[in-house]
Amino acid sequence: xxxASSPIVxxxxxxxxxxxxxxxxxxxxxRWRAPDRPLVTLPEEEHDPxxxxxxxxxxxxxxxxxxxxxxxEPLGERIIVTGRVLDVDGRPLRRxxxxxxxxxxxxxxxxxxxxxxxPLDPNFQGAGRCLTDDAGRYRFITVKPGSYPWGNHxxxxxxxxxxxxxxxxxxxxxxxxxxxxxxxxLFEFDPIFHSVxxxxxxALLVSRFDLPTTTPEWALGYQWDIVLGxxxxxxxxxxxxxx
Amino acid sequence: MTFGTTPSQxxxxxYSIGLTWPSTELVAPDAPGALELTGVLFDxxxxxxxxxxxxxxxxxxxxxGRSGTAPEGRFSFVVAKPVADGGHAPHLDVFVxxxxxxxxxRTRIYFPDEPAANDADPVLSALDEREREALVAxxxxxxxxxxxxxxxxxxxxxxxx
Numbered sequence: 001x002x003x004a005s006s007p008i009v010x011x012x013x014x015x016x017x018x019x020x021x022x023x024x025x026x027x028x029x030x031r032w033r034a035p036d037r038p039l040v041t042l043p044e045e046e047h048d049p050x051x052x053x054x055x056x057x058x059x060x061x062x063x064x065x066x067x068x069x070x071x072x073e074p075l076g077e078r079i080i081v082t083g084r085v086l087d088v089d090g091r092p093l094r095r096x097x098x099x100x101x102x103x104x105x106x107x108x109x110x111x112x113x114x115x116x117x118x119p120l121d122p123n124f125q126g127a128g129r130c131l132t133d134d135a136g137r138y139r140f141i142t143v144k145p146g147s148y149p150w151g152n153h154x155x156x157x158x159x160x161x162x163x164x165x166x167x168x169x170x171x172x173x174x175x176x177x178x179x180x181x182x183x184x185x186l187f188e189f190d191p192i193f194h195s196v197x198x199x200x201x202x203a204l205l206v207s208r209f210d211l212p213t214t215t216p217e218w219a220l221g222y223q224w225d226i227v228l229g230x231x232x233x234x235x236x237x238x239x240x241x242x243x
Numbered sequence: 244m245t246f247g248t249t250p251s252q253x254x255x256x257x258y259s260i261g262l263t264w265p266s267t268e269l270v271a272p273d274a275p276g277a278l279e280l281t282g283v284l285f286d287x288x289x290x291x292x293x294x295x296x297x298x299x300x301x302x303x304x305x306x307x308g309r310s311g312t313a314p315e316g317r318f319s320f321v322v323a324k325p326v327a328d329g330g331h332a333p334h335l336d337v338f339v340x341x342x343x344x345x346x347x348x349r350t351r352i353y354f355p356d357e358p359a360a361n362d363a364d365p366v367l368s369a370l371d372e373r374e375r376e377a378l379v380a381x382x383x384x385x386x387x388x389x390x391x392x393x394x395x396x397x398x399x400x401x402x403x404x
Contacts, residue, residue, distance in 0.1 A: 020251050020346045027253075029343030032287040036394045039403040040374070043365055052300060052307035088248060101261025111257040113294070127261040163255060165262060171300045171336055172404050176347060178252040195345045196250040204249050229248040 026191030028152050051171035054097040054131065064130040066102075066142035067123075074124035076105025076143030078219040081179070081207065084136040085166055085226045092136025093228065099129045099165040100140060107146030107160075116148050141219065147186055159186035159193060168228040179224050180206045251346040256294045258340065259311055268321040269299070269306040279386040280352070281319040284312045284339065287394030291316025295341035297391070299352070302336060303328040312341075322387075324354050332360035332367065339391055349404040352389050353379045366402075374400045 023034040062068045067078060081100075085093040103109045103126065106118035110126050124143065132138050145160050161178040168174065180193065187193055196202045204227070213221025254262075270277050280299075284292040295312040303325040310318035325333045335352045353361055361367050367375050377400050380387040391399045 022345050024345060027343070027345065029253075030345065031343075032290070033292065033341055033343035033393050034345070035348055035398065035401050036287065037398050037401075039401050040370065041403045043369070050300075050302045050305070052305075099261050101258065109257040109260060111260055113256055125260070129261075163252075163258065163261060165254075165258075171302070171338075172349075174298075174338060174347065175249060175251060176254045176258075176340060177249055178255075192252060192345070195252075201247060201250050204247055205252065225249075227248045 021195050021197055024191060024195040026152075027195055030195075051167060051169060051173065053095075054167070055095075056131070058097060059129055059131055064128055064138075064140050066100075066126065066128045066140065068141075069125070070123035072123045074104065074121050074143050076121075076124075076146075078141070079144050080139065080141055080213055080215065080219050080221045081162065081224065082137060082139040082213060082221070083207075083224040083226060085132050085138065085168070085228065086136060087169075087173075087228055088230060092132070092134075093168055094132055094134050094136055096132050096136075096169070097129065097167050098132060098138045098226075099127075100142075100162050101127045102142065102162040103145040103148055105143045105146050107148030109148075118146065118148065144181065144220075147184075152191065157186050157189070159184040159190050164226065166226055166228065173228040173230075175226065175228055177226075178205065181222065182206055182209055253342055253345050254296060254340040254347070256342045258294075258296055259313070262296065262309065263311070264309055266307070266309045267319060269301060269304075269308045270321060270323045272321050274323060276323040277321050278323070279319060280322045280335075280380065280389060281317060281386055282380075282389040282391060283316040284318065284341070285316065285390060285392045286343075289395075292341050292393070295339065295344075298338045298340070300336040300338075301325045303333070324357075327357075327360055330363070330365065332357050332364035334364075334366075337391075339393075344393075348393075348401045350391065350399050350401050351378050352387075354387070355379050355382055370400065 023030045104121045104124045108116050108118040128140050130138050147157050147160050149157050159180050161180050164177050166175045207222040207224035210221045210223040284295045286292050293313050293316050297318040298309045300307050308320045312318050327333050333354050337350045338347045340347045380389040
């Protein structure tokens with residue numbers, strides 16, 4: 001392996017931040033896909049602080065509105081999802097690209113592989129993107145995605161979620177994750193959600209219903225902040241109680 | 244006070260709804276030095292992973308690209324060899340995403356026509372011979388080949404990040 005002075009780092013090392021068990025047995029697809037050998041740690045000076053920068057040309061004016069662009073309105077519960085992209089010191093990450101994708105209100109993705117017998121919605125594609133503003137804030141208008149069955153185990157259903165992809169300032173801050181909705185009864189049965197072993201870290205994946213974000217007579221509002229790591233080989237401190 | 248970082252979750256099988264860009268060309272195909280970089284993403288049984296995604300970042304040149312692995316596990320980019328930068332041999336940073344990967348994995352691609360620079364590279368020189376070879380692309384005609392293997396004896400070397 002590496003030279004003797006390099007620490008052995010396993011793919012599940014909690015120093016990466018909130019512990020994600022990459023070979024979580026409850027999630028069957030990890031079996032043949034999660035790395036099964038120790039990771040190699042780069043020397044500290046190898047930390048690469050750069051990453052791609054996306055300008056306004058990457059985003060069209062209506063890309064943040066998943067309910068727009070079709071002949072009619074999509075079916076389902078209209079929602080606003082907004083929050084800030086921050087670094088671990090709470091500083092906003094400005095003008096960074098946020099991409100999302102999701103199932104429709106019936107729990108069906110517009111994807112050829114999705115065979116769930118729920119209807120496609122001709123007025124819903126399920127993809128959006130935006131750049132954060134000067135306060136690091138993103139904002140999407142969409143419909144609440146439905147839960148859907150998957151083949152992981154008998155009677156397996158995913159809690160409702162929206163997939164998020166975020167770039168941050170450096171390539172090593174790159175994050176792909178899923179945002180959930182508060183109080184979902186499927187949480188306790190979902191191995192993907194539970195692959196994050198620390199309940200406090202899991203809670204960071206759940207959005208918060210927010211009445212001030214809610215627009216009267218029009219859409220419910222959810223707030224969800226995204227915190228990106230330093231993207232360094234060093235540990236990312238986790239928020240302490242009472243800190 | 245520090246904020247807890249948001250945990251990673253798998254990209255899942257349907258990422259192509261949201262993450263499809265015409266972004267496989269880091270340079271134009273007719274640019275000087277442009278070459279095809281291609282490979283197959285394999286699981287631990289040697290089966291191609293057809294619902295994965297690969298991103299490459301040329302830090303020295305500020306160029307980024309993204310390729311899906313549909314339909315047969317194959318990803319392809321048009322790249323130019325990055326310049327050597329700060330004592331590093333020319334390389335691309337690589338991230339791998341897939342259903343079944345709860346966190347994306349990081350690796351690097353080095354270039355086979357840079358043996359002296361590769362020997363002096365601080366990352367490559369910290370590896371044993373098998374690992375070093377696994378991070379150097381192979382020439383195949385005019386293209387470069389870099390297969391990514393998630394598991395097993397010939398697994399790709401993944402880097403902590």
